[in-house]
Amino acid sequence: GGAFGENMYKLERRGTGTSWSFVLYLPEDGPFRIQNVSGVTITPSALNGNITLTASQPIFKNSHVTGRSLWRIASTGQVVTEPISGDNVFTDPIRVTGSGDARLFSIFVEGTFVATVTLQFAFDPGGPWNDQGLDWTAPVSTSLNDQQDGQIIFYRIGIKTGDYTSGTATCTLSFTGGSIQGIARANGFVSETVLNAVVVKDFGAITASRDWWEGEWSDFRGFPSAVDLFEARLFWAGNDKIWGSVVDAFESFDDNFEGDGGTISRSVGFGPIRVIHWLKSLGRLMFGTSENSAQVDAAKMDGNSVLGARSNSFDEPLTPFNFNIKTASSRAVFVDRTEQRLYELLYDLDQQDYKSIDLSVYTPDFNQVGISQIAVQMKPDIRVHCVRKDGTVGVLVYDRLENVIAWVDVVSDGASGLIEDVAVLPGTVEDQVYYIVKRTIDGGTERHIQKWALEMEAQGAALSKIADDFAVYTGPPTSLPFQGPLSHLVGETVVVWSDGVDIGTYVVDPPGHLDISPLLTSNCVAGLPYTARFKSAKLGELQGIGLLERKKVTRLGFIAKWLHYQGLQYGPTFNELYDLPQVEDGLTTPADTVWEDYHEDDFSFGGDWDTDSRICLQAAAPRPCTLLAAIAVMESVEGRRGRG
Numbered sequence: 001g002g003a004f005g006e007n008m009y010k011l012e013r014r015g016t017g018t019s020w021s022f023v024l025y026l027p028e029d030g031p032f033r034i035q036n037v038s039g040v041t042i043t044p045s046a047l048n049g050n051i052t053l054t055a056s057q058p059i060f061k062n063s064h065v066t067g068r069s070l071w072r073i074a075s076t077g078q079v080v081t082e083p084i085s086g087d088n089v090f091t092d093p094i095r096v097t098g099s100g101d102a103r104l105f106s107i108f109v110e111g112t113f114v115a116t117v118t119l120q121f122a123f124d125p126g127g128p129w130n131d132q133g134l135d136w137t138a139p140v141s142t143s144l145n146d147q148q149d150g151q152i153i154f155y156r157i158g159i160k161t162g163d164y165t166s167g168t169a170t171c172t173l174s175f176t177g178g179s180i181q182g183i184a185r186a187n188g189f190v191s192e193t194v195l196n197a198v199v200v201k202d203f204g205a206i207t208a209s210r211d212w213w214e215g216e217w218s219d220f221r222g223f224p225s226a227v228d229l230f231e232a233r234l235f236w237a238g239n240d241k242i243w244g245s246v247v248d249a250f251e252s253f254d255d256n257f258e259g260d261g262g263t264i265s266r267s268v269g270f271g272p273i274r275v276i277h278w279l280k281s282l283g284r285l286m287f288g289t290s291e292n293s294a295q296v297d298a299a300k301m302d303g304n305s306v307l308g309a310r311s312n313s314f315d316e317p318l319t320p321f322n323f324n325i326k327t328a329s330s331r332a333v334f335v336d337r338t339e340q341r342l343y344e345l346l347y348d349l350d351q352q353d354y355k356s357i358d359l360s361v362y363t364p365d366f367n368q369v370g371i372s373q374i375a376v377q378m379k380p381d382i383r384v385h386c387v388r389k390d391g392t393v394g395v396l397v398y399d400r401l402e403n404v405i406a407w408v409d410v411v412s413d414g415a416s417g418l419i420e421d422v423a424v425l426p427g428t429v430e431d432q433v434y435y436i437v438k439r440t441i442d443g444g445t446e447r448h449i450q451k452w453a454l455e456m457e458a459q460g461a462a463l464s465k466i467a468d469d470f471a472v473y474t475g476p477p478t479s480l481p482f483q484g485p486l487s488h489l490v491g492e493t494v495v496v497w498s499d500g501v502d503i504g505t506y507v508v509d510p511p512g513h514l515d516i517s518p519l520l521t522s523n524c525v526a527g528l529p530y531t532a533r534f535k536s537a538k539l540g541e542l543q544g545i546g547l548l549e550r551k552k553v554t555r556l557g558f559i560a561k562w563l564h565y566q567g568l569q570y571g572p573t574f575n576e577l578y579d580l581p582q583v584e585d586g587l588t589t590p591a592d593t594v595w596e597d598y599h600e601d602d603f604s605f606g607g608d609w610d611t612d613s614r615i616c617l618q619a620a621a622p623r624p625c626t627l628l629a630a631i632a633v634m635e636s637v638e639g640r641r642g643r644g
Contacts, residue, residue: 005223005238007067024068028200029183030253031243031265032072032213033221041208042073044184047081048199053184056208058192065189067218071197074179074211075204081172082158083111090158092202093125094175099149105175107157109140113167115159119144122154123597129156130597148599179211180204181256186218216243226287228279233264237276237287242266333359333384339370342386342396359384359396359405366407367394375422377431380455385410385433391418393435412450414468414528415439415492420447430454437469442490442510459562460594460624462500467527467621474524479517481524487512495529497622501592502564505529529621533574536615545636552609555633557602560626565593567623572607574616594624602631609637 008025041056053060053071082091096103109117119132132155134144146153157171182203188196217223224236224243234250236243244264246252253263280286332345341360348355360366371394373387384396393410412419412435421436433452438445453465463474469489473481486494486508496503496514498521506514506526514526538547545551556570569577582589584600607613615632619625 005225007223026068027251027253030255030263031216032255033216036210036212039210041210042212043208044073044182044203044206046206047079048202050198051184053195053197055193060189060192060195061220062189063219064195065186067220069186069218069220070183070215071186072181072183072213073203073209074181075209076179076207078175078178078180078204079172080202081170083168083170084159085168087159087164088161090156091171091173093154093156094173095178096146096153096155096175098177101145102177104143104145105173106143108172109136110170111139111168113169114165115169116163117157117169117171118160119155119157125154226276226279228281230281230285235279235285237279240267242276333376335371335374340367342384362405363407373421375424377424377433379427379429379431385422387419387422393419412437412468414530415441441488446488448488458624460564463523463525464497464622464624465525466497466624467495467525468530470525470527472525475522477520477522479520480513480515481521482512482514482526484512486514486526492528494526495622497525499523502623525622532619534617539613539634545634548611549636550609550611551613551634551636553605553607553613553615553632554635555602556605557631558598558627559629560598561596561628562624562626563595563598564623564625565589565595567619567625569618571616572614574618577618578606602633
């Protein structure tokens with residue numbers, strides 16, 4: 001054994017009978033000690049397989065091998081390679097960033113094979129993946145600059161399903177920028193500067209690196225002395241440290257895993273080292289130490305301190321960002337006595353008390369008419385729906401971690417609609433949001449319970465739910481898709497999305513019929529029209545262009561997802577709006593195109609010289625538009641130019 005504890009084992013069942021066995025518990029992605037801060041470098045001999053690790057100074061011990069220690073090394077630059085002999089096999093991705101020539105990366109395809117090798121890209125390392133438009137049926141050595149300046153794009157290369165016949169294609173991508181963190185497990189001691197190891201996660205280069213991490217557990221460093229399950233994590237503890245696995249992954253301690261489900265790693269004590277003797281899952285995760293000093297939330301038990309690990313709120317789970325040994329806190333949102341301003345009540349660990357934070361500080365008059373009801377939506381992000389006394393809703397989009405506070409007006413004014421109440425039910429990926437809306441239909445007053453469409457249901461597919469108070473038809477092809485389900489909108493003009501196409505507006509006939517002849521539809525959504533508008537703040541203070549200077553916006557570009565080719569208008573005012581260009585890359589965009597990802601060249605804006613230059617954007621149902629960024633080029637009368 002090492003400094004504490006002993007090597008861990010797990011019990012595995014062999015089939016459905018009575019055969020069981022103990023095997024070593026060997027996580028492959030952590031936990032790791034803090035990053036190396038010395039001048040010592042480690043060099044892996046290969047990207048994968050059985051390799052040697054060579055240190056620039058003596059750091060290795062035989063007990064690193066007997067304890068099967070992990071070593072993580074970050075490369076300078078990125079190289080990924082994969083010998084492929086089958087369908088649907090790709091390399092790991094490389095992450096391409098920067099601008100200009102810095103984005104250039106190399107592509108190598110080697111070997112003897114009968115197959116089509118394809119380059120793919122994505123905006124997230126987990127996909128979804130899209131074909132780049134480059135593929136090869138023979139060995140090649142080439143390079144690519146995607147010219148997507150300022151973007152973070154992931155690339156991989158391999159063989160898609162149905163594109164492989166025979167042979168082996170060794171596919172490699174090499175990029176001088178960025179880094180890949182590879183991991184190897186020691187399996188042989190050669191000297192204090194050389195270890196034999198087996199790669200468990202491919203390295204990104206075979207050059208010396210000062211950026212490395214040693215695993216927490218080995219015969220040299222010791223092993224945990226206590227273990228328990230709590231809130232879908234496997235917790236280990238030893239000496240003064242505690243580690244929690246990734247949620248629902250009891251052998252994963254990947255500290256690069258993002259989000260609340262990530263691994264937890266904490267030091268427990270201060271002053272004299274506390275050896276943790278046991279863990280126990282109760283209302284909180286409890287653990288006992290050999291230190292007798294009383295602490296907050298501590299009690300004496302058999303000569304040991306009993307400490308409780310809790311989140312910032314008793315009813316919140318433990319997370320990497322919400323793990324506190326000694327102090328509890330919680331938060332709430334409320335409307336103050338003016339009925340206009342929204343506050344967050346937050347527990348301050350420094351003050352050991354609650355404090356209120358004004359969430360309306362940047363727009364103090366946004367809810368001036370008064371708030372009558374509020375409901376909080378937690379997924380896909382925090383949104384506080386504030387129903388106002390005039391029948392509209394102010395929605396606060398809120399993320400304290402990313403410092404995002406944005407207010408959005410929601411109006412359901414079709415058929416004189418007034419929103420009266422809101423409710424939120426928990427969902428898996430997205431919460432379910434319901435409004436009660438009072439409308440005047442066919443001369444009478446009605447109240448409708450309306451459910452917000454999920455974001456994934458509003459992306460321009462065959463069935464796309466972008467309309468107000470909509471109804472849905474799915475079934476055999478017909479020109480009469482609604483035989484009654486639109487009774488709540490009799491006499492109203494509705495927009496119609498049919499099989500992936502905006503087919504225009506129609507009037508709902510009694511008793512709720514819709515006739516779209518001579519067209520036929522199998523998937524149809526019909527509802528009240530609405531527009532989504534954005535007006536920028538007063539432009540200026542950009543690369544020397546002042547707020548009160550006469551200037552104009554000369555060019556504008558967008559980065560978007562799920563964008564209808566005519567789904568967004570732009571201009572200096574809402575009375576002077578222009579459609580998106582219908583020609584991209586010299587080709588006319590086909591009618592009814594919905595761009596899954598849009599990042600085309602910027603285009604002429606048509607602005608006027610003014611001290612109050614602004615950018616106005618407008619989208620309208622039922623055409624999808626998810627705008628991620630707008631990039632403007634502005635020019636002053638003196639000829640100064642700025643981009644922002």
